[in-house]
Amino acid sequence: MLDNNLLPRVPPDCCLGIDPGLCRTGYALLQRGPHGPILREGGVIRSNSKLTLAERVLELAEGLREVMREYQPQVMAIEQVFSTVQFPKTAILMAHARGVILLTAAEHKVSVVDYSPRQIKRMLTGSGKASKEQVQHAVKNELGLEKILEPNDVADAFAVALCHYHTARSLPMRECG
């Protein structure tokens, strides 16, 4: 755990939001602009379900490394680790992917900050119990888009990136993973 006081309290120039998953990992690059956050790039890294688990996490790592090399984010924002334990099997496969995602962050010296689903919802909508649709609308409005972002993985990745963008301006940050 790093000392909170060492972390910057201004929004990062480039934040990489991640919605982790073995089949699909959503990513979102958010840039600090003169009037607020700017969407730079978003996408999904897919893994081929016909491959072995080892080959799939390799696909994920290679995709993510490409994104990091191209955009060189300073911070990775990701959902907290224990939010999906009601589905143990899904959570365990997701955690394989999440371990690899954190590894690629550490390899590229990108700090990792995590948020609970409740924190993300509250920061974006004002309510920790907001629906998925309310969060998606908030993401659309914040980024000045005409339509809801699709697919969901990308919208969720932007939600956690936006949560970090605003948290970094207002509160002491917690570095974790």
Next chain:
Amino acid sequence: MLDNNLLPRVPPDCCLGIDPGLCRTGYALLQRGPHGPILREGGVIRSNSKLTLAERVLELAEGLREVMREYQPQVMAIEQVFSTVQFPKTAILMAHARGVILLTAAEHKVSVVDYSPRQIKRMLTGSGKASKEQVQHAVKNELGLEKILEPNDVADAFAVALCHYHTARSLPMRECG
């Protein structure tokens, strides 16, 4: 999933057994000898619990890469993924480590084979319900050691490596992760 028929059915020259964990990952290198399996090397890769999760999985990956570079195993044998879901939080942290372990295997083009705890116990002792002590005794006897192997992580890593050694001689193998 690879085609089973493509996999060798003779014991591998060098098999790397793994007992995965975030705090401690046990590893065991088993070599094919003229009269049976030979213990080449065993140890534990530790991660510093004061570091962030991202930094800890990086420590694990670096330790494992060193082992792979030095011993160049052909196969990694590891316990199956869903064996510890009765402790979801522990299992999820272990799965972060396991994802990184599988990634390093794929990066080094090392095949991964997994076994259930029951398969390992049955192969080593004749009973799928054997106790931990019975398995440890079997490992000691098989490797011609004078004492039970310590620590447990290393003994468990040799158990899965031995399970693979014998399975590769007798049965069609299943490549997974």
